[in-house]
Amino acid sequence: MTTAFSPSCVAHWDSLDQGKFADETATVRGLLANMPLDGTERAAVLAAAVGLVEHARASVKKQGVVESFLQEFSLGTREGLALMCLAEALLRTPDEETRDRLIAEKIGSADWSSHLGQSDSLFVNASTWGLMLTGKLVDVDEEARTDLPGFLKRIVGRLGEPVIREAVAAAVRIMGEQFVVGRTIEAALKRSNREGWLCSFDMLGEGARTAHDAERYETIYADAITAVGKTAKGQGPEAGHGVSVKLSALSPRYEATHEARVWDELYPRILRLARIAAEYDINFTMDAEEADRLALSLKLLDRLAREPELGGWTGLGLAVQAYQKRCPEVIRRVAELAKTSGRRLMVRLVKGAYWDTEIKRAQVFGRTDYPVFTTKAATDLNYLVCARAMIEAAPHIYSQFATHNAHSLAAVYRMASERSVKIEFQRLHGMGEALYDAARDAFGPVTVRAYAPVGGHEDLLPYLVRRLLENGANSSFVHALLDERVPASAVAADPISAVEAHPDRHAKIPTPKDMYMDRQNSQGRQNSLGRDYSQAADRERHAVALQKVD
Template identity: 50%
Template sequence: MRALHRAPEPEVLAALLKDATLDSATRAGVLVRAGGLLADLRAAQNDGWVNQFLQEYRLNTSEGVALLSLAEAFLRVPDPETADALIADKLGDADWRAHAGKSNSKLVNSATWGLVVGRALVSESEKSGVLKRLIARAGEPFVRQAVGAAMRMMGEIFVMGRTIEEATKRMAKPENKGFTASFDMLGEAARTFPDADNYFTAYEQAIIAVGKDPGAGHSISVKLSALHPRYEVAQWERSVSALTEMLEALAVSAANKGIALTVDAEESERLEMSLDIIGAVAALPALKGWDGFGMAVQAYSKRARPVIAWANELGRLVNVRLVKGAYWDSEIKRTQEAGLSDYPLFTRKAATDVSYLACAKDMLAAKNIHPAFASHNALTVATILEWAGDSRDFEFQRLHGMGEGLYERLVREQGYHCRIYAPVGGHRDLLAYLVRRLLENGANSSFVHQLADEHLSDAELLADPAEKIAKVGGTRHPSIPLPIDLFGADRRNSTGIDLQDPPLLEEVVKTVSKLPFTPGKAVAPDVGAAVERAQAAFPAWAATPVDERAACLERLADLLEAQRGELMAIAVQEAKKTIPDALGEVREAVDFCRYYAARARDGLMPIELPGPTGERNVLRMEGKGVWATIAPWNFPLAIFLGQTVAALVAGNTVIAKPAPQTPAIAGWAVGLAQEAGIPDDALILLPGGPEVGAAIVADPRVAGIAFTGSTATAKKIARSLLDDDARPLVPLIAETGGINAMIVDSTALPEQVVQDVVTSAFRSAGQRCSALRVLLLQEEIAERTLEMLSGAMDSLIVGDPADPRTDVGPVIDGSAFTRLMDYRQTMRAHWVKTVDAPTEGFFVPPTVIRLNDLSELNQEWFGPLLHVATWKAGELEETVARVNAKGFGLTMGLHSRIARAAETVEALSRVGNLYVNRSMIGAIVGSQPFGGEGLSGTGPKAGGPHYLHRFTAERVTSTDTTSAGGNATLLSLDDMGI
């Protein structure tokens, strides 16, 4: 099973194609069945206003996306002002008039005209102050109430009931006759332990309610991630044992009530954990003889087939629900971000269909599996029917609100069994669930979407997926590159380590737990001699062709990856980085090397400029001389090397000074750089404290300085560079800190906000330049968000950074610890939340501090201390202005579902990096160039296209090519231009 996890797609599909390929007779029978199912589906699409409404506003229209976005956010907005802004944002730009009168349903057309009128009211209210006041009395509340009713109606479509009692009653209605349900207590993963407790209680109550009538045949679906907030590989020990106990309790209860229980499938990194839990519960003597235990398998996974084989070997009957898969896009993105070798799933929809069919064939033949086939695809259903023959010993499944018409005749006339996967919960809570399901089934490649496309013929709809995959040789989708090729031909992406793979994580833990060397004693550096050596080496290095200098950087990148384990060990032991942060450190250093090599080849070559005939003008970018690079301890490899290799590839020699706390990793990096071909005198390591840095800066032979650190030190360097009247003007590239703010309005999804706040404020013990320092919450959502944040913080582990379970390690040294703890103590009366931390070592407990007003915070506190203040609805612009007034300008975050809010913040904020609806840390080289303005830096941005030019002297040579005679170019022209 493990071998298939990230195996190449052609290799995995070759085995699957054998069983998914139909012979001509079977294929003919499948097409006959599928044709009838298509007719049923089309009839259902035209039956009822709900289906017609969804057909009219599909996800390939801006109006469909607008409605979905409105549904995702509207019901959770508590204040009318923001609700109106959200309505204006989503309704205002879409062309609702284009849909007017097009539907066969009067109700759909009425709804469309309501949207047309709503848009008109919104648009006019924005244009006219008088009209805006008028609508404030009548129009906006009317529109708001109408939208609220519409959103709740959409909730009815996709949610079976707000309570389990309501859901079971609805299942008894005539439209569900013949169908059974698998009730899913609606919600995503638990963020806090109270969340998990609430979900567990909801599952218990659902089992009791459904168990009152076991003859109805309904069942319960359980998400393991809803039962534990830290259901992740690094927390295997505590989460798997706890989840096994909880699933055992639920399964025993279901068995006693005589109903079935199925464990849902989740992201690929949780698969092995899930199998451990399911396997342990399946083996319980208390469940012997109960045939209601089940699990879901996702066919888009390369490991789907062996998971089914595993289930068949559990020694008991298992209900297996086969689904296509629900996390496809997020799995792709996470794999790319992590720089892993390949994807854990198939990149083509047809490949998933092939996998589904091969798995279905296995399930039909298995002795210990009761199959359940969840699909809305007529071809898939027809194939299973053809294979099953006269058997009825299996069931189909579909999502509530989707696939209506596909199974009705099969159930009511032909005796097949179909179960409806039925979400249960408050309509406010459908949020992410609704979005994911609609996007999944509304994607261009999905059968549901294609069925609604009148341009597709039946033959195209029912094309054989096995034939499609065989035709392309099982290859990956051409628009989805492997992670290593993410940045195209220019450069390779840095490779990562799959820290969600338990054996790999175990190896990493062993590697980082010990230093790969014995630290030596520091030797007092001779600054003057070092500068003299670098100055003497400059002419030869500057004369080295750009391509050769770039090649040195690429060789250095390869060496960094080859010695990644040793570098991670030093980062953990010396810089006190957690394992994920240490890995990220090495990858960023690699990315800097390859990115600057590519940019040098592209941007540092001579450029011939236009001019009058008989003249040649050439712009050259050349090294300036000796550069000093002064690096911080918080990124002792990535920033240290990033600054240094940028100066080197631009043709300069470099004196590189690491932070006094982290000389070892810098020494290792310089050794690798010299091994990569950079001459010893072109790159000279000069460790030491502030006095060494001051001596380097003061040396008049230093032609430029790149510094990352505190604003105070950057100002001190800038002043010293101007003190010597005889010294040339020396360029200073400075990246400093900031009072980085995240603004959150009432449309934001609280669960996502909390996750991003914890990451931004507390990862790396808050010791990142970009870390979140002040959270600005709209008043109406402040208390609820802080309650959820407090719960999420309860699950944090503060401890040894070499332990994979650790979320927050120590701060860098005693000086930083004392400064932070003293300040924290002065703010004790304002603590909202703090967590336990070890008393031995430099561990600063992550702490949330409530401010009365943003004006109370005027300096950066470089550690895991998060300040919180509130702002009033309608004062977004004023809030941004108050942040700008602090004078810092490094990073800012915004969480909002209002696109115009994002546009406003983008236009008004004075920061180098703005992050919308995501965390504020982890800038990627070449994708998110990093650096601030104001008190936060000088620019240009590191990892960006303009960075290298700052390290160069731009020189132009203008030559009169006619000086030796006439203008040869003009004199050689022929008469063809006549």
């Protein structure tokens, strides 16, 4: 028997949408007025962050395989872009002929030979050979080995052959598999325990499309939680492995416009999974997704937190995205929920992995503004403001900080240490090892949990594309950390100073309504505004309008 969920709770979370499209400049100025660090602290944090970068560069013997891959094939190279486009092509092409043409275009247009032997990772070099399709599926003479670009041109015409097509698809899958801990939860547990990693396992799957998909994903999650729980040995949610769950994988209609169906179908599934996690006393985190689903996910969290049958379990958690303007208010309300429900919550603060999607969706649907910040510095500042709020909410919140950024790491560590609050950091599997090794040398014992994807090749490519987009750009911290050409002071720059100097939105990203305007010449037209049915207010206005028509 589940608890009742009152209309007042629904309205409480729906009111979050009032800040969804808040003016960015005004929001940033509000963050600056709520400065998370004073002048002395900022100077100390900056020095510590630069020290972390320098120490990581001086001590690292070998990059993680994912970092090596992103360094060699960044989105600043033609080859990196070709790989991302190719991975997407293999996901989306409707027929073999189209797939052949895309593969021929992306593989044939790039200079793979320039990357051969340039990385210290055997995986990256092997992937390069595989992408050049040399030495395995075709006979390669000495002339071809000395003229690899010419050789590629000669075989591009043969890429339409089934065996070549499958070889390229296999090469991309092999690359994707380096981004995961194991194909099964059993393999992932074995590897993580062998390596001594503390993990939050993410069972790959980008969302249910049918009721059958939702049932299948529930079974996958239940099996994973059970497998992790059986190895927990009473460690508890903080010291043992956990599992991250995507709510969109548990319902084909995880949308605000289908809220009744969410309560009828999705909530029972998430409750069944939470029961298993509570039984084994492990961490169970609801992953963050698109901004349109934020209020709905928090309603689900609210009801779960108040479930008597979950007892005194303290492993229930959620991920919150700092690139959303509403993040500080979300933290405040989640801390309030933890107090009123009596259930300690685990909160993972991330910067966010769907930025490009949020920007494009807001433009396509004619929103008044964006739900996310348009500059990286504003997101980094918001992260620090939210981090302080989470730390100050202890013990009602157990804070988990996911970051590969040296400045964010140093700032969060200082804020937590000054308040004697226990926290943990999180990193993506295959990334951040050098940075957190440097942190342990500089600060002493630091708890670090790896966000560890688990899955087969059919679920790998979407994850690969997202990681390429998120971390493959030259401006990303992951790409710049171990690049000696980038000064350590630039890699560890203080985002507060950057925002103070430029508090406005990104100059090249106007609001969606002005995206067709030429602001210099006052020409063009305004974009048409659409209704946002993820917001209760817009749904209610639409319902009133329909009643008038009737």
